[in-house]
Amino acid sequence: MCQSNAYLIKANGSEELVMEDVSLITPGEKGEIALTGLFGDQLTLNAELRELDLLKHRIVLAETAT
């Protein structure tokens, strides 16, 4: 299993697990990031990619202003 968990760093600095078992990450043209889960569930966030660690299975996103 190579899916990763996605964490969102919020504007106040807190970190929240927003999706487990992410299989696809697609940045959009308006600064959003779409996450697709293993079972096809989707989540779109106003965020930028901070780090993607494939060894730790960890996707770190940072919230951006809408």
Added chain:
Amino acid sequence: MCQSNAYLIKANGSEELVMEDVSLITPGEKGEIALTGLFGDQLTLNAELRELDLLKHRIVLAETAT
């Protein structure tokens, strides 16, 4: 093994395999993307993330103007 291969779409539309077994992806502040391989090798590209498919182990980057 969860590492992925990184492909770069060049300005002329061609696609090139730029690194195998990428373990860490870190976007920089100036629009660059740093890739770190399984053995610590590093590569920094002027590129943006297009898609990251964790099931196909495929990182797709698109070259940007320097």
